[in-house]
Amino acid sequence: MTGPLPNGTSFLQVEDLSRIYPSGEGIVTALSPFTHRFPAGLTAVVGPSGSGKSTLLNLLAGFDRPTTGRVLAGDTDLHRLSEAGRADFRLANYGFVFQNHNLVTILTALENVEFPLTLAGLPRRERRERALALLEEVGLGARASHLPAQLSGGEAQRVAIARALAHNPRVLLADEPTGNLDSHTGERVLALLTAQAREGRTVVLITHDREVAALADHTLRVRDGVVTVEE
Template structure:
């Protein structure tokens, strides 16, 4: 399922001034990992929010296959996200009162899976990210790296074709960053992964890097094709 943006533009008012957060962004994201980099204020987070349907463009559109995401209602966009997209955030966003197992199973609950099936699927995913011994731990009893691995397992619960990662290693120490990065690229290999990051070393592991500046796509590179 192809994710593509056509002439994607986002403007908003800041007092009496009009701010252009993103301008004329057009790109079709191929399978595999695409990293989006650029200085603060370059439009990275705006782009991710538009691609995921969290926000709507001022001009242009986002298409998931033949579906115009920008033309759907808020409830319809939420349904598309649940069925077709997974998300890994810098702050993990785990539900503090749910165990690791319950956090991973939560999207399956929303999708209507029966209890036994969703707990089985969640346990399998937690085993994949090396947390089979932490199934019944609350987030407060997990390290930052463990919480991010739970978040990654949760993002993959419904096997989405599109995976968004927003600064997924930003709050982790060096060892945890490496663990999460390895899992992210390994588990995201068979899908379209859009990775927003300030970490250029992490970005270099993607098949493509999109450079944003001033809300515009100024350069694309394919680091793995070098040398």
């Protein structure tokens, strides 16, 4: 497990990053060339639907390949790795929280949190203790044996955050994690993410909510594939 970095340190950065797609009428510039260093803390990525926010997140995660430029995570250029190499690197360094929690429906809350630790090869006792501690941290220790269908939307999202933290990642990528939640539950989920940012993790959060963005340490605004930095 990797863990957060000291405040002021950057683990994630992009250099001349762009993504262009062919289309029937020529090309579509989903992301114009963009250079940025993501500091530890919470960075909100805001902009209208179709602006390029998800394209940026997919490139940061190594799910998509850039047309130009590179994504550096520490000393690693993600796109010089093989597909399997990127998957292994994500497992060791990244956590993900999605708008739809993406829990495995046939696994309990505890087993969902354990899942990335199982992939990482941790012994059963160690991963169970870690998963239980994380569920307690997000206030769901009493719900460990429940299946996702037995949880509320907010509870499922908190399980997803616990799962994202299972291997102590340096980077958390969150795509509209409060989008399907009521305001009170969304605030609780957001509080968990901001706490991780304060601990020195790099948290990149896509949001349409201005109130959520206002809580960020840094803001990137995306429009028509062009990213601007708002400090």
